[in-house]
Amino acid sequence: MIRFENVTKSFGPNHVLRGVNLHIPKGESLVIIGGSGTGKSVALKSVLGLVKPDGGTILVDGKDASTGDQDAFLARFGMLFQGAALFDSLPVWQNVAFRLLRGSLKRPAEEARAIAVEKLRRVGLKEDVADRLPAELSGGMQKRVGLARAIAAEPEIIFFDEPTTGLDPIMSGVINDLIREIVVEMGATAMTITHDMSSVRAIADKVAMLHDGVIQWSGPVADLDASGDPYVAQFISGSADGPIESVR
Template identity: 65%
Template sequence: MANKPDPDAKIELRGVHKRFGPKVVLDGIDLTVPKGESLVVIGGSGTGKSVMIKSVLGIVKPEQGEIFVDGQNVLKMDQSDREDTLRKFGMLFQGAALFDSLPVWENVAFGLIQGRRMKRKEAKEIAMDKLSKVGLGADVGELYPAELSGGMQKRVGLARAIAADPEIIFFDEPTTGLDPIMADVINELIVDSVKELGATTLSITHDMASARKIADKIAMIYRGKIIWAGSVEEVDKSGNEYVEQFINGRADGPIQMEVLKP
């Protein structure tokens, strides 16, 4: 008989496998995100971080395993239940992923207007409020994404992620492409936003400064498996040679990058 879902978990992955043709991307992932906690998954490019998040959201369908959100197996849900579950999520995409043709406020309010059929006036008020929470004034709401710097676009993306007061927020490489100061500003905003909402968060990043700032717990993924997990305080004394190589950014170690020699 299958074990029951963990009652303290907001998200739980058990034995999740996903391959694309011959390439195994997730090779039996086991991961638990406790309610109200911030878990950051670290790992290099191509290790399965994004596919893991897409599997939870139902964008990618694993061949094997179980994925629970609030104790419900999302892989066995019908369309209606899946849509209800997706309403619990907010998402900050890598590169902000804003709609160029929409003004900033409408980008923030997109899920409210399109997903929740909210009246535009009410949705705009919420959007402006969320923009103020990430330090952007009402004038920015009327601009278009192309008129914003990278850091401002990322803040708009964060405002959109929190627009519907989600229970769960996914952060996909939240500081990629930002200078260290702006990256720290985004990390601070993430911490403050999550604290205010009381949300559960799952983030994926290879930026250790970001991981240390926003995480309660850190897990490392390598070749489609979680090879280490612990508190943010424990990561520097993990005793795991893969983790130590990754967090110190060393070329030499068990993780070998495939580099084409001339």
């Protein structure tokens, strides 16, 4: 469903992606791990066209992601943003139904609200939440609303950007379980970027480690602990000693 072919991207002298090769089969959940500033978010944004690669090709369902009708292309995606990124001035149901109230996916307001309430229920929130403002919700509830929004338009592909950032371990576990259940139910292709190893183990079918602008290692999540790669071993153990340089 998604294929990176020798993708490069630099910002001035900072070479972020140095030739990324990666593929995500349809219906698979891939988690990209790696230290801060290694290019995980740049890779994700490159698929969506928010960042234009300097070289290489990104294919989505066999077609060049940089060509064609961009509105129709983006309609295939859902996104759970880091920190939920809800619109403060809109009630919860309008946040969830944001894409269903405008553009090519536009539905009548009554229908859009009904879909929003259904998706809120799917992530464990009651209908009375629909008319609240985001500021009235806890961090965990806001994250659930963000997840409901990501799936509201029944996307084929869902991106998760640090889905458990700012959550306590129990709520992180709840969100991880919800993500896994929903991705499997929908048969969606998922791409997640995270530092949270509990998320990796809960969400991933396959893991890829991005380091120094390239995919250092990739494989099934079951092989993660026995990867034999020193970069992966250091990252998952959180050790200060190893090939990944730490700022002291």
